[in-house]
Structures are given as C-alpha cells and as structure tokens.
Amino acid sequence: MKVFISWSGEAERRVAEALRSAITTVCAGRAQPFVSSQDIPKGERGVPFIDAQLASNDYGIVVLSAANHAKPWINYEGGAMASTLDNPVATVLLDLSLADFDGPLRPRQATKFTDRQDMRDLFIQITAAADPGMPVSATEILFDSAWPTLQASWTPDSNAPHQPLRTSADMLAELVDRVRNIEALQRRSSSSSGRAREANRRSHFGFAGEAVLPDRIAIGVSNTIDEITAGKVRLVSVGTAESGSIRVRLAGTADDQATYGPILQHRLSRLHPETLWHFSWELLLPEVDDLVESTDTNPPADGQDEPELG
Structure with missing residues (x-):
C-alpha cells in the first residue's frame, strides 16, 4: 500500500520523515510511505514525480501546523489527495485544532499528534488497510516502540512565520452556512x-x-x-x-x-x-440540533450582544 506524506516547512519535514520511518516499522514492510525529501530519486524532475505519486497513492497523510496550514504547496498536495474520494486522507495536527483551518482538508478525519492514543488509532487504521491480517495487538506493540522517536521529532521552528488562525466571526459564518446546507440536504x-x-x-x-x-x-x-x-x-x-x-x-x-x-x-x-x-x-x-447546541456552550458575557445567526 502506497502512503503519501505531505509536509511544508523544516520542522514539519522532520515529523514527516519520522512518520515515514514509523509506518515502515509498524506496518512490517506492508506499506510504502513516500516523503519528497527522501524518496525522489536523483535526476528526477521533482514536481512531475510528486504528481505521479499523488495519482497512485492509496493513503494520504498531511502534516499540518500553525505555520504551514495555509501554504500553497500543502493545499496543492492536500487538495489533490482529498479529491480522490475512494482513498483515505488523514490530517495530523501538530499545534492546531480542527477549527483553526479551512479548505479541502477540513472535512477529513484529523489526528492530534500530541495525543498518543489518537496517533495509535491512526497507525492501527493504516496497518489494517495495508495488512488486514495483522493483529491489532501486534500493531500496538510496534507503535509503542516507535512512539518515543516519533514524538521527539516535533520541535516548532521559532523563526517560521505563523499564518493567522481563523477568527470567531469566520467560524460562526461557516457554522451558519453549514446548518443551512444540512437542513436543505x-x-x-x-x-x-x-x-x-x-x-x-x-x-x-x-x-x-x-x-x-x-x-x-x-x-x-x-x-x-x-x-x-x-x-x-x-x-x-x-x-x-x-x-x-x-x-x-x-x-x-x-x-x-x-x-x-x-x-x-x-x-x-x-x-x-x-x-x-x-x-x-x-x-x-x-x-x-447538535451543531446549533454547540454554539450555546459559551454564552456571551453580561452586557454583550449575542450574535445573530440570520
């Protein structure tokens, strides 16, 4: 099974390369991860080679951070993978929450990098896709051995410019639009x-x-x-x-x-x-009803007007 790992930024590259190594180990060689920093042969034309890998991948992983989530290259690769509806695409959030970014990757299932159990679940899913006969207990043992190195790979780059996160007004406007679309659907x-x-x-x-x-x-x-x-x-x-x-x-x-x-x-x-x-x-x-109720969890302070949903 081919696994395409997308990244942008030096700090994020280290995580992508650590994921590549961990997937190879945990899947016992049944998965073939691709990271552009290590897997483009010498003499190859970079972009056409990456496009070919995107077109043939079976599973996608996108490494996202506050610094790179709005970068053009992340959105190019992520959008290409997200448009292949039959293939899973998992986002690995380094220092983001799901509400902090938008675009074609947002509806995809996200994994919190700092949450050990969440990452273990991701590796169980990848291994099950690569080798359905692999016992879950074996996957868990192999993941636990790879976890310390994987966790240590993430050190935010203090010099990297951070993209601004979405404002509350942006998220509220999106919520209204989603509620209306759901009702129509x-x-x-x-x-x-x-x-x-x-x-x-x-x-x-x-x-x-x-x-x-x-x-x-x-x-x-x-x-x-x-x-x-x-x-x-x-x-x-x-x-x-x-x-x-x-x-x-x-x-x-x-x-x-x-x-x-x-x-x-x-x-x-x-x-x-x-x-x-x-x-x-x-x-x-x-x-x-669940979406509407979630907007009531943080009522406005006294003296503040509640936002109108329109």
Missing part, C-alpha cells in the same frame, strides 16, 4: 432514503456491475456493523471487486470513523481472512 434526502435502503437490500448489498457476495457474508457484515456501532454507522454497500477483494463502503460522521473505523476493519476482515478487504467512508455532517 435533509429535506431532499428524507423522502428517498427508504427507497434507497430497500434497493440496497434487494441487490444483496452488491456494487453495480460487480459480483455480489454470498448472503451469509453480506448479512454478517451488516450484523457486525449494527452490533459494534449500535446503528450509528450505516452500511452503504458491500461486494466483490474484479480483483476478488471485498469492498465495504460505510457512512457516518468523522467521530464515528475515528471511534469505530479501526474496530470495524479488524472485525470485518476476520469474516473472510483469506481475502483482501478495502474500506471507504462517506463522511456525514452532525445533526443540525
């Missing part, structure tokens, strides 16, 4: 969701133009997802691709993917261990 989809689920059942969960799975496997996949997630994650479709691998499409929020993704990949792969599995997610936005 819910109105459009409510009438058709029942018909779509019934059509999905009639097709035995198979992909259009692809061979369907035996009922016992398709039902096992559906029951496992419901059992683990209590209905929070939806099975979009499951079927066999031309290569004979099993492809599973899931739908849920970013939190659902972070919470259930590695567990589902591990459990589902055990249903048919001799076959290669591929997983992809359709990320759903939170419910409108």
Whole structure:
C-alpha cells in the first residue's frame, strides 16, 4: 500500500520523515510511505514525480501546523489527495485544532499528534488497510516502540512565520452556512432514503456491475456493523471487486470513523481472512440540533450582544 506524506516547512519535514520511518516499522514492510525529501530519486524532475505519486497513492497523510496550514504547496498536495474520494486522507495536527483551518482538508478525519492514543488509532487504521491480517495487538506493540522517536521529532521552528488562525466571526459564518446546507440536504434526502435502503437490500448489498457476495457474508457484515456501532454507522454497500477483494463502503460522521473505523476493519476482515478487504467512508455532517447546541456552550458575557445567526 502506497502512503503519501505531505509536509511544508523544516520542522514539519522532520515529523514527516519520522512518520515515514514509523509506518515502515509498524506496518512490517506492508506499506510504502513516500516523503519528497527522501524518496525522489536523483535526476528526477521533482514536481512531475510528486504528481505521479499523488495519482497512485492509496493513503494520504498531511502534516499540518500553525505555520504551514495555509501554504500553497500543502493545499496543492492536500487538495489533490482529498479529491480522490475512494482513498483515505488523514490530517495530523501538530499545534492546531480542527477549527483553526479551512479548505479541502477540513472535512477529513484529523489526528492530534500530541495525543498518543489518537496517533495509535491512526497507525492501527493504516496497518489494517495495508495488512488486514495483522493483529491489532501486534500493531500496538510496534507503535509503542516507535512512539518515543516519533514524538521527539516535533520541535516548532521559532523563526517560521505563523499564518493567522481563523477568527470567531469566520467560524460562526461557516457554522451558519453549514446548518443551512444540512437542513436543505435533509429535506431532499428524507423522502428517498427508504427507497434507497430497500434497493440496497434487494441487490444483496452488491456494487453495480460487480459480483455480489454470498448472503451469509453480506448479512454478517451488516450484523457486525449494527452490533459494534449500535446503528450509528450505516452500511452503504458491500461486494466483490474484479480483483476478488471485498469492498465495504460505510457512512457516518468523522467521530464515528475515528471511534469505530479501526474496530470495524479488524472485525470485518476476520469474516473472510483469506481475502483482501478495502474500506471507504462517506463522511456525514452532525445533526443540525447538535451543531446549533454547540454554539450555546459559551454564552456571551453580561452586557454583550449575542450574535445573530440570520
């Protein structure tokens, strides 16, 4: 599995190179990470070679910091990866929160670099994608051995100019726009969701133009997802691709993917261990009520006017 690691800035380069080394170790050679500072052969033309790697990657990681998140090169590589909807793209946040940046990478699932458990979960997900047969316990042991070096790789560059973070007004305006879009989407989809689920059942969960799975496997996949997630994650479709691998499409929020993704990949792969599995997610936005309630967590101080949502 090819893993493209995007970075910009000297401090961020050190983290990218440490991730490259850690992925090689933790995935036991089943993943081939690419970092431009180390993996462009001598004599190659840099940009065309990077474009070729972007086009053929199976998994993307973007290293983001307060200093580089608005850099053109980060947004070029990140946008190229984010536009490939079938491939996962994880953002690793060094000294940022998810609310601090915007653009094509923001909807993607983020990982906090300083959070050991969060990083372990990311490596479990990468390893499961590279080698579904790899036990989670083995991944955890290998990650724990690589963690000290990986953690020590991040030292912010004091001379790097920091890009301004988004203001509260920017985030509030985006929240209003998102709420309106969600309401419109819910109105459009409510009438058709029942018909779509019934059509999905009639097709035995198979992909259009692809061979369907035996009922016992398709039902096992559906029951496992419901059992683990209590209905929070939806099975979009499951079927066999031309290569004979099993492809599973899931739908849920970013939190659902972070919470259930590695567990589902591990459990589902055990249903048919001799076959290669591929997983992809359709990320759903939170419910409108949850978004609106989140704006009330920090009420204005006395004497201040509440912002109008319009």
